[in-house]
Amino acid sequence: MKTIPTLSTCTPLNDSELADLRDQFPILSRSTASGAPLAFLDNAASTQRPVCVIDAMSDCYQQYYANVHRGIHTLSEESTEAYEQSRKVIASFINAASEREVIFTSGATASINLVARTWGDQNLREGDVILTTIAEHHANIVPWHQLCERTGCRVEFLPLKKDFTFDDETVHQKLRELRPKLFAFTAVSNVLGTITPVKKWVHWARELGITTLVDASQAAPHQPLDVEQLDTDFLVFGGHKMCGPTGIGVLHGKENYLDSMPPFLGGGGMINRVSVDGFETADLPDKFEAGTPPIAEAIGLAAAAKFLRQIGLDRIAAHEKQLAQVADEGLRLIEGIEVIGPSMSHKSGIVSFSIDRVHAHDIAQELDHLGLAVRAGHHCTMPLHRHLKKSSTTRASFYLYNRLEEAHRFLEAVQQVQKKFTPSGRKRSSRPQD
Amino acid sequence: MKTIPTLSTCTPLNDSELADLRDQFPILSRSTASGAPLAFLDNAASTQRPVCVIDAMSDCYQQYYANVHRGIHTLSEESTEAYEQSRKVIASFINAASEREVIFTSGATASINLVARTWGDQNLREGDVILTTIAEHHANIVPWHQLCERTGCRVEFLPLKKDFTFDDETVHQKLRELRPKLFAFTAVSNVLGTITPVKKWVHWARELGITTLVDASQAAPHQPLDVEQLDTDFLVFGGHKMCGPTGIGVLHGKENYLDSMPPFLGGGGMINRVSVDGFETADLPDKFEAGTPPIAEAIGLAAAAKFLRQIGLDRIAAHEKQLAQVADEGLRLIEGIEVIGPSMSHKSGIVSFSIDRVHAHDIAQELDHLGLAVRAGHHCTMPLHRHLKKSSTTRASFYLYNRLEEAHRFLEAVQQVQKKFTPSGRKRSSRPQD
Amino acid sequence: MSNEQDIYEEHVLDHYEDPYHRGELDKATHSHEADNPLCGDVVHIDLKIDSEDKIQEAWFSGDGCVISQASASMLIETVEGKSLDEVRNFTAEQMLGLFGPKLTPNRQKCCLLSWRVLQSAIHSPVDDLPPDDDGGPDVHFGGPSLGEES
């Protein structure tokens, strides 16, 4: 991950540009159930889509759709062309060495499972270690637990420091001590917002011959990514968190890795030959794309990648940070509120918090009443929450289309919520008659 | 599968209804690369989508999209509601006992692989047999070959009779003789169009305690399906062949099967609890839906199912058969042309054929020039083609929006193609100067 | 859609801040505990059921959101003096009605947590081992979707 330029090195999104951008997201002008105007701050769970992405998919369906591959008729040629063009766009989006290294899957979760069931089953043995962090999303934990069940390997977790970042020295030491077969970690925590030093960690792993898998689900949408520079063996992300459609994700793998791995799903498209006795696997990338692929979704994802690039990933990062900073620093000033995450200099546009004696779900519910869409719960990071001794947290996450005003509204709303649920000497009585 | 009503028992699609229907598929009014008006006869590979399906997805993205499950804010509640409502629509579309039996996957291929990697790995052992037919799509062959590699079980193939149907007696005998653990077969062959007697075969398997998996990829879009009546243990189909989006498929499994199976993909949503030591699986259907599901795609698929139901699946079947019959019987009258498939009374709206001494790809190419979109090749059924001693075939497949006129156009065009490639005493010469 | 009812109406907040019979019952004859898979929150219920199958006394404890805790308090208050048959006939629908404000499917799970625990508790004498984590009638409510996200 390139370091995020400070506001001074890239032009911030200005008001009129932002207004134009927001116009491309029709959903942003709606209200929540209470009638309050929507401030969508649930972007770490999933983002919204600009009209150009929706149109790219509708156009595909309305103008040239057919099944891809081997089809000779016009529509099939056009669809195949558009599908493979999308692969090129994504390859360039992450600066992959070749589009053969870009596998379309059904999501980030599917991408990790693919690696676990192919490279993992092929290379992990009883006693082998997978190193990961305590801050991972379940998508980067459960597939490894399942791999352990199949092979007898085990997972080790890197702890967090008190400041919600990782201790580089510990990381380096654990890599040397445990000699894991795989180091699988997130580029950005979906709860803490913590940004990990991907390039450095991968470099250390490389020196020790350790394979790396980076979960870029929360990075790809928000920062420029360069897999050549990061030197990751595997890197995954999904479409729906980067203005793209649901139903699609990406697995980037180094070509030598992908080449030596057995296939995952079996079916049409991933074979050169099938007989009654067996089959022979196709070349990359088809080898890992059994069945009819997510054609319209790939085309939508490419449109999203272009859209993000056109704005500029570093400008998006800077914009989000600016908003998150207001929320983060504002919350830290309020008594009885704890921000769960490092200071802004170590994190992305994610602000998780808790209010003393107020349940995360009540916070989210009441914020929704006030028009703010946030998430509450364990955010698919139960081990992290246990580590932090929290049963749940509330999370606001910003994206390119959020406005400074929304960060301020958020701060005010949180205070209102805190007040509403503060004990005030109430006495139970029978329900007032309607 | 209910037997398809003859034309007399259901009202055929009349011309004005058909014209209205076609208006809902904007793509049908385009031309192929040569400028000829398009006749889309590649529906067995993938169908087109009506505006209502495209709109259902756009509306989701533009009006109420957010990530589903556990989200408390308004958009998430609305999306979750729409997503789960879609599951109910699909459950009712196939008459499932409960929506817990309906698993959304990324496609028919993924559905079969799910069963192979969960139920298969759990139940198959060295020496065990999987019985299937020689007419299967690679999606219903390769996952079993892979399972054989993992477990040492083996696949046996039921042969075809000369008339491109299966001999019931042989089927029954093989079931008794081989005592397969699994009987996996297609409801409708994607090349021959052959309709298998699903209910009867499943019944025989049931009596012998044999698990069944039915590939309904070519059935669900074209005929009423009733999994309760068919009594299948597993049944799969995809979205894109039934006017739905790409990126989604369905696995129907009997609840007791799904309950006793281990999970497949690991990640968010499919767990109740995750710790550093392991995880505990969620209940159905979440157990099999790791990660952010294909939300918009499920909503699109439900819209497609409603659309098909509104027209009437039996009317669709009758309409297709009427058109296919014209093509089928017409082709059979032409010397030098062979229809690869049984007579219309045993098949759906699929008409595969070959022309003596003309290559399938040249046929498809030239038909495209004349405006007709058909498929050429092995159609992901290499074992079938080897069995038939054909390297490839050309396939026209009809759907609800095709017109009788298109069947006639197809017949004429095939004759033109045959003529074009018939040897006529040509002599090679140097290329004429431009 | 607009101008929904306030879920956290006064009556709800009152029960949350000043709950009825929050605590444990030493001489409980029946008790049960379960969690809400949505969030991991737990409700525990102790009952004293007399020889005529009447609930003499009921207490609850647990941790959770306002909805789960307030609704537990309301339920416990309502249920004392009722017969087991009356409890069995008390439906999920009635429980939601007792709570009051309309809830979305996710939050219905909060409201129904104590109801679910109660339905199990009447079948869980304290001497016996608890049947299993989530014994009692196998009720599916609030739709099939309990997955999480993010």
Place this chain on the structure above:
Amino acid sequence: MSNEQDIYEEHVLDHYEDPYHRGELDKATHSHEADNPLCGDVVHIDLKIDSEDKIQEAWFSGDGCVISQASASMLIETVEGKSLDEVRNFTAEQMLGLFGPKLTPNRQKCCLLSWRVLQSAIHSPVDDLPPDDDGGPDVHFGGPSLGEES
């Protein structure tokens, strides 16, 4: 898009019906065979290369579509008398040009099949075992997508 060129122009059909040097060469010094993964069609090429690294004689055989067979005939006709260096410098682009009508990516694979076989054949003396199924330069052409469908 409309009014594309006719792929099956007269010149192509002529070569298809009346191919140049279709058959096998008994005294071949070099030969190679490969298939088109798109369809399984095969082209086999036999060469007689003299001591000055010139192609004295070239023959092809195989089964396949009009495009693959006609283009093989054109290629064989062109290549006789050429030096190995000239063959090596003969690009895929030039092969498509030799064929004539513009082809979509899928059909380019048909046209380039014989070109691919030729490029391997010049490195495949008949005495040696063939290097591997698809030896010679590892060229990726026509995009990454060779999967199939339906």
